[in-house]
Amino acid sequence: MESTDHMRFFAVPVVLLVLSFLFLSSRRRRGTLQLPPSPISLPIIGHLHLLAPIPHQSLHRLSQRLGDIFSFRLGSVPCLAVSSASAAREILRTQELAFSSRPMSKAVGYLTYGASGIAFAPYGPYWKYMKKLCMSELLGARTLDLLLPIRRDEVVALVRTLYDMSKEGRTTVDMGGELVRLTNNVICRMTMSRRCSGTEGDLEEVRKIVAGVAELFGKFNLADYIGICKDWDLQGLDKRIEDIHRRFDSMMERILKEKEASRRKQGGGMKDLLDTLLDISEDASAEVRLSRHDIKAFLLDMFVGGTDTSAITMEWALAELINHPNILRKARDEIEAVVGKKRLVAESDLANLPYLQAIVKETMRLHPTVPLIIRQSSRVCKIKGYDVPANTTVFVNMWAIGKDPKQWSEPLEFQPERFTEVGGHNVDVRGQHFELIPFGSGRRICPGTSLALQLVQSALGALIQCFDWEAEGGGTVDMAEGLGLTVPRAKPLVCTPVPRLNPLPLD
Template sequence: MPDFEAGYFTIFLICLISSILISKLYKSSPLPQSPFRLPIIGHLHLLITRHPHQTFHKLSSRYGPVFRLSLGSTPCIVVSTPETAKEIFKTHDSSFLGRPYNSVVSYLSYGDKGIVFAPYGSYWKFCKKMIVTELLNGRTLDFLYPVRQDERTRFIKKISQNAKEGKCVKLEVELLKLTSNVISRMFMSKRCSEEEDEAENITKIIADSTEIVGKFNISDHIWFCKNLDLQGLGKKSKDIHRRFDALVERITREHEEARKQKTGGMKDLLNILLDISEDENMDIKLTRENIKAFLQDVLSAGSDTSAITIEWALAELINHPNVMKKAVEEIDQVVGKNRLVQESDIQNLPYLQSIVKESFRLHPTAPLILRLSTRDSTVGGYDIPANTVVFVNVWSLGRDPAHWERPLEFRPERFAGTDMDVRGQDFGLLPFGGGRRMCPGISLGLHNVHTTLGAMIQCFEWKAGKNGDLATVDMEEGVGVTLPRANPLVCVPVARLEPIPLPV
């Protein structure tokens, strides 16, 4: 071989070996495994099911704790174990602070001007600070405690009347009225059930919003369907938005008129928002649309979640009478029988707290939490590119056999003697999410759930069925973003205490 040819060959060989070594040295982590995908739609068919979280749970047993999906042209991953959830919400939290685009949510929230789906940035930080320091801090919650107490008293009175008449109670309906009235009065000094027309407006808007947000919109994921309203969701969202805007605009004007006339009245959270919007020293100016979007978020997210949690917990107690017995004995011992359980009692009722935690574990009202990666990252040893939608399967986290002993059993005793909580520090139990974008209304939600459930089992025995003749109730999950029961709980209440110790 001539010298010049040998020289070129040597250079080529050196370059080849160098490139292989460099590629080995800087080799990226592999992409997660993925199920077989269909042309164009990818894995969209996996989400058009009654229970996507259950489908994802089954897939994780085959493809691992992190697997990849393509929803049309949208790249996604699903994480299903506490370890991988920790990477999303703690280790790499700054890489997963985005929210995936949802055209229906964007329209309902005035162009993502609320807090739930607002892009991470200065506005979102301002809203989070506003909630923590002004709207839902301990001082404000204490100030509005009489509202919550009054609504629970009305609720117990209603149940007591049914008990006297031997009538059944549709708990889904009554609990939603209770929680909606609490949220509505705290924020707008309006009861949902004060007037028949208004009851139809607020409660119907909440139900319609929750239903439509929980539906998967094909137009958001297949590029050539972007401008087509194939499922009619665009038309429905416009109708809901119109009704909500008219309602909140009227209530806001009433508040503004009362402020001008200085007629006083309860200082609700809408008034606090109006104060903030008029404060020239604020870093960000709150517009009217910002306020409306915030109210839309709170009414939709804060009403049915608490009601559904209470309904699931009571169903579990009916199916586990030994647990019910222990809970009632704890309340009788700590609270007694001469007054109704109050929010201040909850810290002294650890078994009741364990019941609520166990219900959150098995029946999370947010079974799937969605995030969007804002930059390249790694999860579970896999490459996750920027702009990837992340599904955190909270339903799976609570059923992980590596994290929970006998995970399918309802056993509140598993929390005895532990400091495990639901505030995002234990990644096997994330009913309110985790990281910087976790739900800011945790304290209010826990107040409502613990105290209402406590009062219900303190004052009544619950006989399942329209005639009170069912020994157990089914635990089938229904369809919806907040994981309702497939068959709403119907019970005949029987008074335990006579008379019911209602506040004077």
């Protein structure tokens, strides 16, 4: 008994000595790391207070003081902000494998069925399979060509709707709502062979779900960053997350059951993307057996990534054109020279409309719909001479890069000509030129890039060709930004479309 007491007596200081040694060793190792500069933090919350109300703008202001790469903490989570094309290249290309995964937030994990689908799945075999499936079957060139009539139908329907509204004497139109209707119907028909706006209730439900998901993905939830808040719903977000998930799951379950019933009755025929996903889920020899949750998560990716972002890009572009009538006239002159007035601009015309393409590029530079590329480091690595620890959340600020005066002359001005002049006409948006990466870059570049560009350019071309545009009440359009994962306008674009061709060239 006495021997045991002596052992306990000596064990306590030995344990304390070992722990002290490990702590001091850790401090010394950290002291040898060359970490990026960091602003002064507060206890517990770190730098959360510095990122309100619009994170990408706040990070941009900090970068002007701290440089194009700096570290910060969101609660207990180490983070890195990158605001230059050269640093973005190091993360997204040079050391891409170390930054190929995305951090998992509470909202993302719950709403995407545990990061199924493709947008938020961890980098690994499942994600690689889904990416290959997207590029070969779901969103590849062959599939997009087959589904071209759907995009054409919906662009024609939008133009006809706006024309009818003007003939009925409606002086103003919420163009944000009309553009969401366009993109919603394109995605719904491509994925499920049905229009989401068959009834106003269906359309409104899809719009609310997409807007809610985008907002929740973009919110800083204290439970994700501060340990003591993990089990507390201090911001009231848990109830909203659960409500949106329940509504989306219910809608998708109904659609899946209807699709399965129609497949049993009809057998073959033209397949949509949902048919392809269900075929794979029923194929016992498939490389990866897709579960029902996997299919629902992929459809959520399609809705959020394919409707909200494209509609917002067109809304920003139209707002800029209203504020710059000379650019609008120049774009219309180009379209009339190539297309004329007797037929509607088509996707096949886009290659011959470089100024229209430049307008879209300039819109994506000034108003990237997803302003921050968010990744997570899987190992310790060096970026521009600084050490980046493993499990660091990285924010590549595309919004700031698009306004970098080292990359762009007069960066705050809307000047499409910068993409038609020598030196700028070759700048692409497909992830190769890091001063302009609205769709990301590398392995995790958005798989819907081609679809988005085809739809946005052809629809915007039709709106330019067929209508003159006036801001509500005259004057200019307010260009303030709103909140969310995407960058919506703070105020809806309410304007007046004035038909300029009679009859409309809709055949």
